[in-house]
Amino acid sequence: MNDPFSLEGKVSVVTGGNGGIGKGIADGLAVKGSAVVIAARDEAKTAAAVEDIKSRFGVSVSGLTMDVGDPASVTAGIQKALEEYGRIDVLVNNAGVNIRKQPQDYAIEEWDKILDINLRGPFLCCQAVYPTMKAQKRGKIINTGSATSLLGLGKCVPYGCSKMGILSLTYSLALAWARDGIFVNCIIPGWIDTPLTVTARRDFPGLSQFVEDRTPMGRWGQPSDFMGIAAFLASEASDYVTGEYIRVDGGYAQHGNTVSFD
Numbered sequence: 729m730n731d732p733f734s735l736e737g738k739v740s741v742v743t744g745g746n747g748g749i750g751k752g753i754a755d756g757l758a759v760k761g762s763a764v765v766i767a768a769r770d771e772a773k774t775a776a777a778v779e780d781i782k783s784r785f786g787v788s789v790s791g792l793t794m795d796v797g798d799p800a801s802v803t804a805g806i807q808k809a810l811e812e813y814g815r816i817d818v819l820v821n822n823a824g825v826n827i828r829k830q831p832q833d834y835a836i837e838e839w840d841k842i843l844d845i846n847l848r849g850p851f852l853c854c855q856a857v858y859p860t861m862k863a864q865k866r867g868k869i870i871n872t873g874s875a876t877s878l879l880g881l882g883k884c885v886p887y888g889c890s891k892m893g894i895l896s897l898t899y900s901l902a903l904a905w906a907r908d909g910i911f912v913n914c915i916i917p918g919w920i921d922t923p924l925t926v927t928a929r930r931d932f933p934g935l936s937q938f939v940e941d942r943t944p945m946g947r948w949g950q951p952s953d954f955m956g957i958a959a960f961l962a963s964e965a966s967d968y969v970t971g972e973y974i975r976v977d978g979g980y981a982q983h984g985n986t987v988s989f990d
């Protein structure tokens with residue numbers, strides 16, 4: 729029997745795959761045999777990620793300089809990946825940014841930047857891979873949401889709107905493209921130790937301890953915690969799963985959600 733988790737012969741594009749959660753996702757796809765295209769802005773960081781994945785997993789890996797906030801860059805980047813590999817089987821929309829402040833203090837440019845990168849960018853990436861995935865009669869799209877895809881957060885209004893939007897995009901594209909053989913799902917991370925949350929811990933002293941206390945598993949998540957879920961959602965093993973979100977949060981969402989009193 730074929731391994732339903734195998735990604736041999738597949739090509740995956742991971743936006744924001746040069747660090748943090750995206751690198752964990754890229755590692756998970758590579759360990760199951762997928763060729764990986766790392767798409768991000770910082771070329772030095774991307775080159776380091778490419779070398780690391782090549783040396784650890786022995787798969788074909790390329791770096792792509794792409795700004796998902798820039799529509800022309802998305803079109804050119806996906807085209808370049810297609811020219812190099814001839815197919816795209818998996819698209820991971822993971823690139824994301826945040827600016828934390830009170831709602832009344834955001835400038836329009838800050839709102840636009842967050843929404844452009846976190847929501848419009850993923851939509852444009854999906855549009856760009858659609859003709860190829862449709863022609864292949866198969867494709868897997870994995871979006872990165874956030875706890876704010878489901879809950880409000882007062883100091884992250886534009887970010888929360890973008891992440892609720894990502895879930896809506898997941899649900900709606902799953903419906904629109906199911907008969908094209910395109911699966912669309914969303915990963916919802918809890919509190920993960922990455923450069924994004926280093927700044928949150930700097931800005932909010934006490935956050936680190938709060939997360940450890942409140943997370944049932946008692947620890948922050950690590951990028952490597954995303955390897956398995958990425959491989960699963962990219963593979964045949966998840967072929968009856970679409971329009972779904974899966975939390976990777978150490979049980980954070982269930983904190984206090986119990987009838988037990990001990």
Ligand SMILES: NC(=O)c1ccc[n+]([C@@H]2O[C@H](COP(=O)([O-])OP(=O)(O)OC[C@H]3O[C@@H](n4cnc5c(N)ncnc54)[C@H](OP(=O)(O)O)[C@@H]3O)[C@@H](O)[C@H]2O)c1
Pocket residue numbers: 743744745746747748749750767768769770771773794795796797822823824825845872873874875916917918919920921922923924925
């Ligand atoms: N860490 C958490 O606790 C947490 C929780 C929930 C959700 N998330 C989500 O998880 C995703 C990854 O975050 P992370 O924590 O791993 O943060 P991170 O380490 O800061 O990674 C963000 C990634 O996105 C890339 N990126 C940012 N802007 C981009 C742009 N305009 N075009 C292309 N790539 C861009 C960055 O690379 P370049 O700078 O080189 O472009 C980097 O690879 C984000 O969508 C974030 O919202 C994180």
